[in-house]
Amino acid sequence: MTTTPYERPLWNPQQPSPMPFHRYRPFDERVDVPVADRGWPAARLRQAPLWVPVDLRDGNQALAEPMDTPRKRRFFDLLVATGFKEIEVGYPSASRTDFDFVRHLATGGAVPDDVTPVVFTPARRDLIDRTFDAIAGLPRAVVHLYVATSPVWRDVVLGRGRDEVRRTVREAAEHMVRRADPAAYVRFQFSPETFNLTEPDFVLELCDELTELWDASPDRPVTHNLPATVEIATPNVYADQIEYMHRHLARRDSVVLSVHPHNDRGTGVACAELAVLAGAQRVEGCLFGNGERTGNVDLVTLTLNLYAQGVDPMVDLSDIDSVRATVEHCNRLPVHVRHPYAGDLVYTAFSGTHQDAISKGLARHARAAADAGVSDGEAPWAVPYLPIDPADVGRSYEAVIRVNSQSGKGGVAYLLRTHAGYDLPPRMRPDFARVVQQATDDSGREATGKELHELFRTTYLDDDGGDGALRLAAWSAQPTPSGGHRFVCTLETGDRTADHEGTGEDTLAAFVDALAGAGFAVDVLETSVHPADGGSVAYAACRVGGRTVWGAGEGRSAPAASVRAVLSAVNRAATR
Ligand SMILES: CC(=O)SCCNC(=O)CCNC(=O)[C@H](O)C(C)(C)COP(=O)(O)OP(=O)(O)OC[C@H]1O[C@@H](n2cnc3c(N)ncnc32)[C@H](O)[C@@H]1OP(=O)(O)O
Numbered sequence: 001m002t003t004t005p006y007e008r009p010l011w012n013p014q015q016p017s018p019m020p021f022h023r024y025r026p027f028d029e030r031v032d033v034p035v036a037d038r039g040w041p042a043a044r045l046r047q048a049p050l051w052v053p054v055d056l057r058d059g060n061q062a063l064a065e066p067m068d069t070p071r072k073r074r075f076f077d078l079l080v081a082t083g084f085k086e087i088e089v090g091y092p093s094a095s096r097t098d099f100d101f102v103r104h105l106a107t108g109g110a111v112p113d114d115v116t117p118v119v120f121t122p123a124r125r126d127l128i129d130r131t132f133d134a135i136a137g138l139p140r141a142v143v144h145l146y147v148a149t150s151p152v153w154r155d156v157v158l159g160r161g162r163d164e165v166r167r168t169v170r171e172a173a174e175h176m177v178r179r180a181d182p183a184a185y186v187r188f189q190f191s192p193e194t195f196n197l198t199e200p201d202f203v204l205e206l207c208d209e210l211t212e213l214w215d216a217s218p219d220r221p222v223t224h225n226l227p228a229t230v231e232i233a234t235p236n237v238y239a240d241q242i243e244y245m246h247r248h249l250a251r252r253d254s255v256v257l258s259v260h261p262h263n264d265r266g267t268g269v270a271c272a273e274l275a276v277l278a279g280a281q282r283v284e285g286c287l288f289g290n291g292e293r294t295g296n297v298d299l300v301t302l303t304l305n306l307y308a309q310g311v312d313p314m315v316d317l318s319d320i321d322s323v324r325a326t327v328e329h330c331n332r333l334p335v336h337v338r339h340p341y342a343g344d345l346v347y348t349a350f351s352g353t354h355q356d357a358i359s360k361g362l363a364r365h366a367r368a369a370a371d372a373g374v375s376d377g378e379a380p381w382a383v384p385y386l387p388i389d390p391a392d393v394g395r396s397y398e399a400v401i402r403v404n405s406q407s408g409k410g411g412v413a414y415l416l417r418t419h420a421g422y423d424l425p426p427r428m429r430p431d432f433a434r435v436v437q438q439a440t441d442d443s444g445r446e447a448t449g450k451e452l453h454e455l456f457r458t459t460y461l462d463d464d465g466g467d468g469a470l471r472l473a474a475w476s477a478q479p480t481p482s483g484g485h486r487f488v489c490t491l492e493t494g495d496r497t498a499d500h501e502g503t504g505e506d507t508l509a510a511f512v513d514a515l516a517g518a519g520f521a522v523d524v525l526e527t528s529v530h531p532a533d534g535g536s537v538a539y540a541a542c543r544v545g546g547r548t549v550w551g552a553g554e555g556r557s558a559p560a561a562s563v564r565a566v567l568s569a570v571n572r573a574a575t576r
């Protein structure tokens with residue numbers, strides 16, 4: 001390869017950035033993850049992990065206006081209805097609002113028998129007490145203890161060394177055991193906050209000590225939740241960290257290995273997926289990725305990513321718009337229009353080649369379903385550019401194709417057909433697409449289905465050809481004894497009216513003969529007709545004055561529509 005004197009390839013003219021990137025250090029200079037022979041790259045996702053939404057705690061703490069009990073309750077009911085079985089419901093020692101909501105759940109009969117609430121607590125005795133007060137009366141709960149463990153947090157935030165942090169954790173964990181109601185099924189969870197920035201041997205030491213202290217068993221496992229509190233490395237590094245823990249944790253069958261990715265680098269989803277490949281069994285996140293800073297990992301994306309691979313996501317998102325509406329209401333935050341699977345525009349194509357591919361794909365899908373004798377919603381999905389069938393999440397096909405100046409004939413024809421019922425013959429599509437492109441270029445806007453319909457009507461159906469237009473004031477057609485047809489009509493052009501007649505093998509040929517008699521030489525190259533609104537619509541390509549022109553017409557019968565289509569072509573030829 002030819003290079004510049006600076007050893008940069010000639011094709012790469014980039015200059016060093018003026019930004020102070022030297023202030024940051026590579027991750028591997030901060031934490032060493034001793035993983036060799038990693039198994040996660042060859043592993044496959046074939047089963048959903050346990051999804052645990054933390055919207056009511058981690059999501060809630062990221063809101064300018066935290067949720068009150070009615071909003072939290074609405075969110076909680078949504079999570080239950082969606083199928084989540086373990087739900088973090090709050091940080092009861094944080095505020096009266098949070099405490100009251102947990103009490104509301106504990107006393108209000110809102111928690112189904114198969115759902116376990118999780119409550120979150122820091123490692124402080126008074127706050128642990130408050131947490132247990134909140135869950136009194138709940139038959140099942142997970143109490144989730146957290147302490148930051150990484151060097152920077154130990155040093156800057158807690159002002160404690162490794163041993164002191166270890167002692168803090170142990171004392172908090174012992175107090176939790178003392179407070180747990182033996183009559184309830186209480187389990188424990190530990191999060192070494194900033195796990196991903198912590199020395200692996202230290203986290204392992206802390207987790208193993210708690211597994212022992214809490215006397216974990218397969219019947220009453222502990223959850224060790226290993227957060228990427230602030231993402232700092234590529235997802236493969238997180239996968240290595242999780243695989244290290246998965247391989248080394250003591251009493252592994254008594255530990256639920258959980259992950260809690262955030263999204264600071266925009267790779268929360270990748271981190272969660274690789275972590276599951278690396279051995280994680282449980283994933284904490286928020287619906288649509290709400291959460292501190294850039295958010296928690298998005299559980300909607302994660303579950304539907306599995307769904308799109310043919311894996312049971314173990315949740316029901318078949319009405320994604322109503323899930324989204326509830327979450328937007330509770331969080332008072334909008335979901336982006338490009339949000340995976342849920343955004344307003346994610347099943348919509350504006351660009352020509354994508355529209356062409358999608359409309360071909362939808363047509364092929366419908367045929368394949370019919371051939372297999374199953375419904376569209378049962379047939380295997382293989383439509384270009386649409387990773388899942390929008391109908392599976394309650395979206396209609398209506399919004400799939402939208403038209404603007406970047407659209408092509410395929411998209412225009414699709415929208416005209418689905419919106420207005422006009423099924424243009426393939427060779428006519430470029431003609432109308434040119435008309436649409438000119439209109440959308442002029443307006444700079446999208447053309448709605450209604451506008452396309454209007455444009456089609458003014459272009460072909462209502463084109464009266466201006467002053468010099470040819471009009472059929474009256475006409476009739478009859479079979480002749482010889483098996484042909486006779487067409488009798490009154491034609492108007494400008495202020496001239498004259499009667500004409502012609503003969504031919506069918507009505508249209510007889511009309512063309514009458515036109516020739518009136519001085520209009522027309523060669524009909526192609527016609528097609530289909531039923532429409534109690535009548536017919538016809539399309540005709542005609543050679544008029546040395547040019548090929550398309551026309552369209554509607555009528556009570558197929559011949560009537562065809563006659564109008566040819567007349568439309570003649571008039572369009574006169575004005576173009
Ligand atoms: C990554 C996460 O999502 S962690 C969860 C974050 N969520 C929240 O903070 C929301 C709820 N928090 C709160 O309501 C409050 O912060 C409380 C009640 C927990 C504590 O409030 P305050 O006593 O007023 O302290 P403050 O909010 O300033 O928190 C800082 C103190 O907590 C300590 N701290 C931080 N994490 C922990 C922990 N896991 N366990 C024990 N103490 C902790 C800090 O070292 C600091 O102590 P210091 O005052 O002795 O220096």
Ligand SMILES: CC(C)C(=O)C(=O)O
Nearest residue numbers: 146191193194227229
């Ligand atoms: C403490 C844990 C679970 C957390 O919220 C985080 O690290 O982001």
